[in-house]
Amino acid sequence: MNRPVEEGVILDARQRYSAGVLKYRQMGYWDADYVPKDTDTLCLFRITPQDGVDPIEAAAAVAGESSTATWTVVWTDRLTACDSYRAKAYKVEPVPGRPGEHFAWVAYDIILFEEGSIANITASLIGNVFSFKPLKAARLEDIRMPVALVKTFKGPPCGLVVERERLDKFGRPLLGATTKPKLGLSGRNYGRVIYEGLKGGLDFMKDDENINSQPFMHWRDRFLYVMEGVNKASAATGEVKGSYLNVTGATMEDIYERAEFAKELGSVVIMVDLIIGWSAIQSIANWARRNDMIVHMHRAGHGTYTRQKNHGVSFRVMAKWLRLAGVDHLHTGTAVGKLEGDPMTVQGYYNVCRDSYTRQDLPRGLFFDQDWCDLRKVMPVASGGIHAGQMHQLIDLFGDDVILQFGGGTIGHPAGIQAGAVANRVALECMVKARNEGRDIRNEGPEILQKAAQFCTPLKQALETWKDVSFNYASTDTSDYAVTASVA
Ligand SMILES: O=C(COP(=O)(O)O)[C@H](O)[C@H](O)COP(=O)(O)O
Numbered sequence: 001m002n003r004p005v006e007e008g009v010i011l012d013a014r015q016r017y018s019a020g021v022l023k024y025r026q027m028g029y030w031d032a033d034y035v036p037k038d039t040d041t042l043c044l045f046r047i048t049p050q051d052g053v054d055p056i057e058a059a060a061a062v063a064g065e066s067s068t069a070t071w072t073v074v075w076t077d078r079l080t081a082c083d084s085y086r087a088k089a090y091k092v093e094p095v096p097g098r099p100g101e102h103f104a105w106v107a108y109d110i111i112l113f114e115e116g117s118i119a120n121i122t123a124s125l126i127g128n129v130f131s132f133k134p135l136k137a138a139r140l141e142d143i144r145m146p147v148a149l150v151k152t153f154k155g156p157p158c159g160l161v162v163e164r165e166r167l168d169k170f171g172r173p174l175l176g177a178t179t180k181p182k183l184g185l186s187g188r189n190y191g192r193v194i195y196e197g198l199k200g201g202l203d204f205m206k207d208d209e210n211i212n213s214q215p216f217m218h219w220r221d222r223f224l225y226v227m228e229g230v231n232k233a234s235a236a237t238g239e240v241k242g243s244y245l246n247v248t249g250a251t252m253e254d255i256y257e258r259a260e261f262a263k264e265l266g267s268v269v270i271m272v273d274l275i276i277g278w279s280a281i282q283s284i285a286n287w288a289r290r291n292d293m294i295v296h297m298h299r300a301g302h303g304t305y306t307r308q309k310n311h312g313v314s315f316r317v318m319a320k321w322l323r324l325a326g327v328d329h330l331h332t333g334t335a336v337g338k339l340e341g342d343p344m345t346v347q348g349y350y351n352v353c354r355d356s357y358t359r360q361d362l363p364r365g366l367f368f369d370q371d372w373c374d375l376r377k378v379m380p381v382a383s384g385g386i387h388a389g390q391m392h393q394l395i396d397l398f399g400d401d402v403i404l405q406f407g408g409g410t411i412g413h414p415a416g417i418q419a420g421a422v423a424n425r426v427a428l429e430c431m432v433k434a435r436n437e438g439r440d441i442r443n444e445g446p447e448i449l450q451k452a453a454q455f456c457t458p459l460k461q462a463l464e465t466w467k468d469v470s471f472n473y474a475s476t477d478t479s480d481y482a483v484t485a486s487v488a
């Protein structure tokens with residue numbers, strides 16, 4: 001093969017399609033002059049090329065393998081409009097402070113994706129490239145979906161505005177708790193935990209990610225006892241209450257059967273785990289739209305690919321896809337609890353859920369503007385190792401449109417589950433009141449809580465029990481543009 005090339009560019013155009021291997025940039029997957037179109041999908045990848053691999057060639061390889069290319073020239077390209085179908089890497093920059101890593105921007109023409117299908121988008125964008133040998137590691141950091149594609153998705157079945165109206169709860173975060181122990185309770189004991197938590201002042205109780213239909217409690221028993229607890233607590237308090245009934249099952253038929261039963265019993269909300277997969281998520285979202293049901297998404301499994309900074313998919317991308325696919329609640333991190341989460345990075349996930357229009361915000365990891373085209377807003381959920389003593393931090397970080405979920409931090413209360421719920425409700429309401437009165441809750445928070453505790457024994461006990469608990473570890477997924485201390 002004798003193809004004259006210069007700087008990766010083929011000089012003799014007649015040589016482009018003769019059989020053999022060309023570099024991806026020679027095949028047209030790199031175009032430094034490319035101006036992205038409004039209808040393009042834009043991706044930012046973090047790539048770590050193998051030693052000796054040119055970053056531009058690595059970026060071109062990512063563009064190639066996530067769109068039309070294979071490792072060798074194929075003449076069948078000429079049967080297509082290949083020049084426009086090729087994704088184009090158009091910018092490569094070293095990542096600040098991370099030797100060996102580069103950011104690569106890639107643009108995809110709108111024809112490359114089926115309308116309204118996250119499964120199709122992900123099969124292209126994260127299909128092959130993450131195992132590609134010339135790269136040591138790759139991560140999809142952020143994505144800009146064009147308006148034309150966003151409009152092909154239906155988004156959250158209910159959305160946070162309608163959810164507040166249905167629940168008749170305004171002006172404060174919602175409160176929830178994950179039932180513990182995660183596994184092992186019988187239906188009757190389980191229902192009792194639900195009742196106690198809701199009666200004590202929580203808005204929601206929640207099934208955990210791994211509770212489906214095990215021998216100790218089959219799913220119908222769980223649903224029956226949970227709804228008994230929900231109805232009794234609603235009657236006792238006069239408030240609308242709910243408990244996320246986890247309908248995750250082995251097949252889509254199981255999932256639908258469980259969802260139908262939840263509806264029959266009058267539940268306002270169902271729950272699925274992320275591990276059911278994109279097509280199942282979009283299917284259950286369609287079901288929920290038809291049946292006026294809130295869909296709670298537990299992001300079980302995400303840490304296997306979102307946590308490491310140099311490889312996988314950022315959770316901000318997952319959050320964007322999940323908003324399009326159609327979930328109403330989404331676990332988005334706590335920053336202060338037991339699980340991974342750099343505060344500003346986590347705030348970026350919240351913005352993706354709640355913005356009408358997301359602006360570029362590098363310290364929060366948001367690389368692109370994103371027009372959400374009036375797609376409904378997702379209610380973010382802060383959950384994982386949090387307790388009443390952190391109320392000021394949580395409200396300061398995340399505002400009002402969030403569900404704060406204290407599992408261990410309700411059920412582990414020394415005076416019982418109702419007392420745990422009371423402690424959280426009082427902590428929440430005193431902090432919202434203080435903030436509304438103009439107090440600086442970030443700094444005065446502990447004092448505000450102590451004062452409220454003088455008149456609320458359950459809160460006093462909660463603050464005393466968990467006062468020394470902290471999870472002060474360095475975050476793995478931090479911003480490249482801002483250094484923020486992790487919060488304990
Ligand atoms: O069981 C819990 C929390 O229990 P507890 O409140 O007792 O810690 C949830 O599974 C985590 O919130 C998941 O994490 P994430 O919300 O990040 O997906």
Ligand SMILES: [Mg+2]
Nearest residue numbers: 178182208209
């Ligand atoms: Mg859990």
